[in-house]
Each structure stands twice: as structure tokens, then as C-alpha cells.
Amino acid sequence: MKIPFHRPDLPQDLNEIYADSIRNGWLTTGSQVEKFEYSLKEFFGSKHVIAVNSCTAALHLGMLAKGFKPGDKFIVPTHTFVSTVECGEYLGMEPIFVDCQKDGFNLDLNQVEDLIKKDPKIKAIVPVHYGGIPVDMKQLMKMSEKSNIYILEDSAHALETISSAGKVGNTNHAAAFSFYANKNLTTFGEGGALATNDSDLAKKVKNLSLHGITKDGWKRFEANAKWEYDIINLGYKYNMSDISASYGIWQLKQINDWHRKRTRIAKTYINELKNIDGIVCPKADTYDGNAWHLFVIQIDRSKWNISRNKIIELLNDKGIGLSVHYKPIHMLDYYQKKFGYKPSDFPRSKSLFESVISIPLYPNLTEEETSYIIDSIRELAHLHLN
Numbered sequence: 001m002k003i004p005f006h007r008p009d010l011p012q013d014l015n016e017i018y019a020d021s022i023r024n025g026w027l028t029t030g031s032q033v034e035k036f037e038y039s040l041k042e043f044f045g046s047k048h049v050i051a052v053n054s055c056t057a058a059l060h061l062g063m064l065a066k067g068f069k070p071g072d073k074f075i076v077p078t079h080t081f082v083s084t085v086e087c088g089e090y091l092g093m094e095p096i097f098v099d100c101q102k103d104g105f106n107l108d109l110n111q112v113e114d115l116i117k118k119d120p121k122i123k124a125i126v127p128v129h130y131g132g133i134p135v136d137m138k139q140l141m142k143m144s145e146k147s148n149i150y151i152l153e154d155s156a157h158a159l160e161t162i163s164s165a166g167k168v169g170n171t172n173h174a175a176a177f178s179f180y181a182n183k184n185l186t187t188f189g190e191g192g193a194l195a196t197n198d199s200d201l202a203k204k205v206k207n208l209s210l211h212g213i214t215k216d217g218w219k220r221f222e223a224n225a226k227w228e229y230d231i232i233n234l235g236y237k238y239n240m241s242d243i244s245a246s247y248g249i250w251q252l253k254q255i256n257d258w259h260r261k262r263t264r265i266a267k268t269y270i271n272e273l274k275n276i277d278g279i280v281c282p283k284a285d286t287y288d289g290n291a292w293h294l295f296v297i298q299i300d301r302s303k304w305n306i307s308r309n310k311i312i313e314l315l316n317d318k319g320i321g322l323s324v325h326y327k328p329i330h331m332l333d334y335y336q337k338k339f340g341y342k343p344s345d346f347p348r349s350k351s352l353f354e355s356v357i358s359i360p361l362y363p364n365l366t367e368e369e370t371s372y373i374i375d376s377i378r379e380l381a382h383l384h385l386n
């Protein structure tokens with residue numbers, strides 16, 4: 001059997017998606033993007049959504065629009081993808097890394113609190129809802145309010161996540177989402193959005209997402225519209241195309257159904273894998289509000305006679321696509337050279353990195369495929385546990 005790590009859903013008839021864009025002859029940012037932004041606003045319950053061409057772009061603009069200066073600092077988890085850190089570095093800001101919480105993948109809020117108390121140069125926090133698991137946003141907001149610190153939620157995995165502060169995306173700060181190829185919703189492989197209730201921030205991000213221009217391209221070319229425009233900021237070319245938005249609109253209609261399907265698969269995995277010695281599963285009852293973007297198992301390395309990487313290799317040989325989320329940022333070459341980190345500086349993240357395996361989790365994963373994955377892991381444990 002061949003089971004890819006991710007397999008996107010497509011409609012029976014692709015024309016169903018493109019129809020409006022093709023009919024009106026406008027392929028780039030236009031009415032479909034506006035419609036997609038509106039649907040996302042409804043979904044998040046937020047006042048504003050700006051669609052862009054990646055989550056990295058949304059994170060960048062979410063920081064840029066706040067006017068931070070080189071030398072300002074921002075807190076990020078080391079256990080993340082590099083975009084979380086790049087967004088502040090693009091502005092010359094200094095990232096301050098924190099380790100994972102004691103019993104989980106998200107950032108340790110105790111470490112965050114200590115850092116905020118000590119350092120007035122910390123201007124922002126970019127928490128990550130790892131795999132869709134909610135960060136305790138109520139607690140984080142409470143901590144940051146006292147010091148007037150901005151929170152930009154890296155919600156790349158968290159489209160459906162509900163945290164202690166409510167639906168992710170419905171925030172007076174900002175949240176950035178990814179519509180990359182393997183995310184819970186994709187806009188033809190690349191895309192992203194920033195959601196916020198802050199009207200000033202939204203206005204700035206919108207302007208910066210297209211060259212700092214005063215008018216959308218499509219409005220300039222509409223019949224009877226004025227051709228004239230002005231540039232009021234140094235902006236970027238980060239806009240989303242109508243073709244991408246069309247796919248997003250179609251996907252968003254299925255999102256609750258897909259979330260239910262992933263939740264069901266996650267529960268099956270937990271029920272079947274939790275009793276295998278040497279495998280640590282997510283604890284289902286503590287995962288309320290989880291978007292279930294990833295299903296991550298941990299290998300108790302003391303119990304196996306083969307390495308985590310060998311386990312991945314053997315499961316790959318059985319046709320199962322897998323991944324590892326993440327190699328911590330402080331262990332990546334550029335960050336080691338730039339900041340002089342040692343792998344042991346953030347021991348919880350390092351230990352997770354060495355023991356995790358992400359297994360397939362998507363709505364069109366069949367029961368037969370789910371059983372095959374479970375049986376393959378069980379068989380491997382039978383052969384290779386000490």
C-alpha cells in the first residue's frame with residue numbers, strides 16, 4: 001500500500017472552482033479574493049481578514065505594520081518552523097527563544113512570563129498553536145497586557161483551533177494562517193491570511209500587501225474607475241490571486257466536515273496506539289479545541305532497540321509517508337552560527353525532536369489505510385521493543 005503523508009481534496013470537476021474567475025476574465029486579486037476574505041471573517045468571527053500568498057507573508061506584514069525597530073525583541077518558541085522567527089528578523093528584531101512546556105509541544109508560558117518581567121525591549125510574542133493544539137491564549141494575553149506586548153499568533157496549523165480566549169483569528173492583536181499545500185485548507189498549494197479585529201492594523205497590512213498602493217489593481221481597471229493611484233508605503237507583492245481564492249472558497253465550505261473526519265481518525269489512532277508499549281500518544285481529553293492538523297506520536301527511545309530514524313525508514317519502506325515536526329530552530333545551522341546556541345540549550349524541544357513522528361492525518365485517509373498504518377506500527381513494536 002502507498003499512503004502519502006498528505007493528499008489534498010479536489011472537487012469532481014475543477015471547473016466548478018474556476019468558473020467565476022474564468023467567466024469574468026480577472027485571474028489575479030479581485031472579487032474571488034474579496035469573497036474568500038469575507039467567508040474567512042465569518043468563519044473566524046473576526047472584523048478583518050487580508051488574504052496574502054503565504055503565512056510567511058502574513059507573519060511578516062503582521063510584524064511590519066506594528067512599526068517595530070531594529071533591536072526590538074520578540075519571543076518565539078524554538079519548536080516551530082522557521083517562518084515564525086523570520087518574520088521579526090526581517091525587521092532587524094532579535095528573537096528570544098523559549099522551550100516547550102513541560103508536558104507538551106507549545107511554548108512554556110512560565111518562561112515567557114520570566115522573560116517579559118526582565119526585559120522591557122520585548123515588544124512582541126509569536127506563539128505557535130503546534131499541530132493545531134491551542135496555546136493558553138487567555139493566560140498569554142493576561143501576561144502581555146501589563147507590558148503592552150503585541151501577540152501575533154502563528155496559526156499556520158490552527159484554522160479550526162479554539163483556545164481559552166475563543167476562536168483563533170478573533171483577536172484584537174493578529175493571527176496568521178497558512179494555506180500551504182498540506183494544510184487543513186489550501187489555496188492551490190500556496191496562500192495565507194492575516195486576521196484581526198484591529199482596523200488600523202488591518203488597513204496597514206492590506207496596503208503593505210500590494211506595494212503600498214492606494215487602490216487594488218482590479219478596482220483601477222473596473223469600468224469607469226479612475227486609473228490613478230499612489231504609493232504611500234514601501235510595500236510588498238504578497239497579494240493572493242483570484243484563482244487561488246476560488247479554491248479556498250470551495251475548501252472552506254467543507255472545513256467543518258473535514259475537521260470532524262480528522263478528529264475521528266485521531267481518536268482511532270489514540271484508541272489503537274495508546275496501549276502499545278514504547279509509543280506515547282497525544283492525550284485526547286486534554287486536547288479540546290484542537291484543529292488536528294498533525295497527529296504526532298512520540299517514541300519512548302529507552303524501550304526500542306532501533307532509532308527513531310530507523311523506525312521512520314522501516315515505515316517508509318511499507319509505503320507510509322511520515323514527517324518530523326520540528327528540528328528546533330536553535331539547532332539549525334544559521335541560528336547556531338548567528339546566536340551560538342548549543343542543542344542542549346532547549347532540552348525539552350531537543351528531546352521532542354529526537355522522539356516524534358508525524359503520521360498521516362487527512363479527511364480522505366480511508367479506514368483501510370488507517371488500519372494499515374496502525375498495524376504497521378504495532379508490528380514494528382512487536383519486532384523491535386526491548
Ligand SMILES: Cc1ncc(COP(=O)(O)O)c(C=O)c1O
Binds near residue numbers: 080156
Ligand atoms: C508553524 C508554521 N508557521 C509558518 C509556516 C509558513 O507557512 P507558509 O508556507 O504558508 O508561509 C508553516 C509552514 O509549514 C508552519 O508550519
